[in-house]
Amino acid sequence: MKSGIAMALAASLACMAQGRAADLRLSSAPAPQRQPAATAFPSWAGPYIGAQAGYLSGRSETSFSGTGELHSVDPKGFSTGFSAGYSMQWGRFVGGLEGDLNFVGAKATIDTGFAPDPSITQLQSTIDWNSHWRARVGYAFDRTLIFAAGGLAIAGVENRAFDNGAGTMATWNDTRIGWTIGGGVEYRVAPQASVRLEYLYDNYGTRTLATQTLGATTFPSRESKLDSHTLRAGVHWHF
Secondary structure, three states, X not given: OHHHHHHHHXXXXXXXXHXXXXXXXXXXXXXXXXXXXXXXXXXXXXXXXXXXEEXXXXXXXXXXXXXXXXXXXXXEEEEEEEEEXXXXXXXXXXXXXXXXXXXXXXXXXEEOOOXXXXXXXXXXXXXXXXXXXXXXXXXXXXXXXXXXXXXXXXXXXXXXXXXXXXXXXXXXXXXXXXXXEEXXXXXXXXXXXXEEEEEEEEEEEEEEEOOEEEOOEEEOOEEXXXXXXXXXXXXXXXX
């Protein structure tokens, strides 16, 4: 009888010891850690609008056929404008179309006369506005989009020639059509807002400016060649 009680007591103690060891193992196990949610990078797909401002450096060459006379009248100044576009996205690759219109304050005037008064005759070149219609392709990672763009460039250009001795001035106003290429980087600062820095090269080719006769002064025909470089920054809102 006593031996039976002793065996039962020993079995109970063994079960209690095993249960306490299991409790200790469970209590010492680290609590499972919550995994952080995967970062959802913003999509570049969809329409957007924006505004941009920058600095334009133009190169305008005026040449006179048959004489070999060549003058560089390089307009420089600031530009500001608005843009709109639409993008599509395939994985990390982005493509789309974009148009912009900019008001430009780029002007240059040079003296072409001889001593003692070189300012007796002058040439002036002005870019009043420009516009671009471009295709864009890019690669997106994290919040950043690196892109290249190219297409059509249009500019409102004015050329003038002054004969200050006679008090006359010839003006040639025209709209130049050419091509543009460039690239840049865009960064998403908020789910719907981005900032951009980009470079554009615009080439408008050569245009013949016809002869003008004003009073007793004749301004002969000339060839006008124009291109420009623009560095600009912008902000865009994505829908």
